[in-house]
Amino acid sequence: MFLLHLRKQLAVCGLLGLCWPVLSFSQTTDPDTLPAPETKVLRTVVIQATRAGEKAPVPHTNVSEEQIARIYHAQDVPFLLTGVPSLVETSDAGTGIGYTGMRIRGSDQTRINVTINGIPLNDAESQNVFWVDLPDLAASAAEIQVQRGVGLSTNGAGAFGATVNLDLSHIAPEPFARLTNTVGAFNTRKHSAYVGSGLLNGRFAFTGRLSQITSDGYVDRATANLRSYHLMGAYVDDRQSLQVHLLSGHERTYQAWYGLPAQYLEVDSLRTFNIAGTERSGEPYPDEVDDYTQRHYLLHYKRTLGLGLDLQLNGHYTRGFGFYEQYKAGQRYAAYGLQPPAPGGVLIEATDLVRRRWLDNHFYGTTFALRWSPPVNPPGLNAPPVLTLGGGWNRYLGRHFGDVIWAQYAMPKGHIYYDNDADKRDFNAYTRIDFFLKNGLSTLLDLQYRTVSYEFLGFDQNQNNVTQSVRLNFFNPKVGAHWRFQPAWTVYAFFGVGHREPNRDDYTQSTPASRPRPERLYDVEAGLKYRTGVVQVSANGFFMDYRDQLVLDGRINDVGAYIRTNVPRSYRAGIEVEGMWAATRRLTLNGSLTISRNKVREFVEYRDNWDTGEQETILFRNTDLAFSPPAVSRAELSWSVLPAAWKRHHLSLSWSGKYVGRQFLDNTGNSNTVLPAYFFSDLRFNYDAEGLIGRRLNFIVAINNLFDARFVANGWVYRYISNGYDARPDDPYTRYEGNGVYHQAGFFPQAGRNVMATAVLTF
Secondary structure, X not given: OHHHHHHHHHHXXXXXXXXXXXXXXXXXXXXXXXXXXXXXXXXXXXXXXXXOOOOOOOXXXXXXXXXXXXXXXXXXXXXXXXXXXXXXXXXXXXXXXXXXXXXXXXXXXXXXXXXXXXXXXXXXXXXXXXXXXXXXXXXXXXXXXXXXXXOOOOOOOOOXXXXXXXXXXXXXXOOEEEEEEEEEOOOEEEEEEEEEOOOEOOOXXXXXXXXXXXEOOOOOXXXXXXXXXXXXXXXXOXXXXXXXXXXXXXXXXXXXXXXXXXXXXXXXXXXXXXXXXXXXXXXXXOOOEEEEEEEEEEEEEEEEEEOOEEEEXXXXXXXXXXXXXXXXXXXXXXXXXXXXXXXXXXXXXXXXXXXXXXXXXXXXXXXXXXXXXXXXXXXXXXXXXXXXXXXXXXXXXXXXXXXXXXXXXOOOOOEEEEEEEEEEEEEEEEEEEEEEEHHHEEXXXXXXXEXXXXXEEEEOOOOOEXXXXXXXXXXXXEEEEEEEEEOOEEEEEEEEEEEEOOOHHHHHOOOOOOOOOOEEEEEEEEEEEXXXXXXXXXEEEEEEEEEEEEEEEEEXXXXXXXXXXXXXXXXXXXXXXXXXXXXXXXXXXXXXXXXXEEEEEEEEEEEEEOOOOOEEEEEEEEEEOOOOOOEEEEEEEEEEOOOOOOOOEEEEEEEEEEEEXXXXXXXXXXXXXXXXXXXXXXXXXXXXXXXXXXXXXXXXXXXXXXXXXXXXXXXXXXXXXXXXXXXXXXXXXXXXXXXXXXXXXXXXXXXXXXXXXXXXXXX
């Protein structure tokens, strides 16, 4: 069935290349920053302004195809990027496979803009990125770039912590075939085949990848069965290029998103406990799964027009559909819009049932850009300036509905108990100019206008559930300078403004009177770099000043829902230091250190009082922002074991260690609900053999969490007051703080020591 579906999608991909009517564009920067291709022709494949070049005045990290190949087994992108400064990765299943996420400078995945070839990947409504939907995506990447802070103008959701761009546009000039097999702890397996035609007749190229990843997970029943494929066709010549991509992923993962109950955290025998599926009496329900399919169709066309003009058009369409399934005990018929049945005159008000909550969506868009760099260098400049004019439009159509597929007692088969639609549109227009002055100075000015319109089913002023609409307008200016004042020294400075709209839940769970405002960020970055052939050191200082940042404060709004609310002022300030030292030709040390201060200037917590049914308020000042460690550091020591004389054999050993400071689960700074600081270490062996079997044979063996550290990377908390009832005997998530204050908390422990091994054979 999978291969039959693949053949169907090949036909669709071909049709897309012939008649795709919707075009979009990813922007660009300094021509010197384009990747170095194997041939001159390949320079024209894809231009991306989402990518920061060497002279861009923003802190960024490039992870090359070669670096990916040396560390990648089957883990999702957040774990692949563990070496990026200020980044903290987490996994629901504890292994880096399945549902994963990351935070950069304390900003979670919903505040990190992610693009593929400049095309938005963030979900339009939740603004989250679900890496599990595109398994083995890193296997197709020629480069992954992470920009910290607001970064350069990009498409899609606003960047409030970082921007991640995955470049899948590389064309290999020579034909190849690559087989990858991974085995590891927790019954982890990956099997992948990747083939490429090379450049045919100097014009055409085709590649295809087919992958499957399975794992039992560290957490009980946190299984993952993931499948994906990536097809690409390209045409290039001296003046133009065309690429068509089809990426498809299907995931079926057992739910592990509730976290470990707080009372079980220090009990070794219960550390992997998973509450999902346990509402069914006896054995846990076996199909408490998340099942989702996502397909991305991408088109990139670039044309060199002459006189220094380049035009690029890209198109994208994403189709997503799937559900998560739940066994729910004791559900009242009224909650599902039904009258209780009364067989034989006996009223039955509740029943056990199995329900599915569906998401069925379409996302498509168009962007364009025209880049001009005059063929003659104006006086006073070191290189011609680059002017980019562009814009983009995207539309999201989403249907949310739930149905009941089984009930213990009478219920209509396939009963749909909620059904609503959403329509979100996003338009942006920008202009950007880069100047390259003499004496190594370059400057940029980037001005973007963005408007968002959103139609959804939500509550009006009278608390009636009706279709409503919101329209927002944003202006995001950015300015920066980069100066290479000595051959080994550069300095840069950057100021940017970013805006971010509230997400779906913020709108649907509020009325116009209680609706939150958009967030705004003023970002200042300044850095110094020193680079020689032996030593590279950089230091970047940042100050991110937030206005109206959205946070959970425990408040219940006028429709009875717990919502995020705006806090007027909060900030993140710190310094990031990166370094690399080639001690010898065979021994290299690199690492990073972030020291930061992340504060809410004033915060009001709303606590439920279970005795009175009311809420009590507590005022906090200058507390830490949730999930914002004051220190994150990582170091890696790499040793090439074999001397250079062994030209066809390469053996290396790498040892790394990472430290993450303590993190509070909410913005109260309460030490009762904190993730303790942790340190873990990994050991990796790489062996590469040229010509031994096929063209190249690569082995990677990794011992993850070498010293078997016990640590937790994520969690949640709910705090309340109760003097009349102690829930601890009935609820393992509940703990007592004192003075009648309790909290419920869930934690996500990560796997202990485990081994992964990968073999890659290239022909």
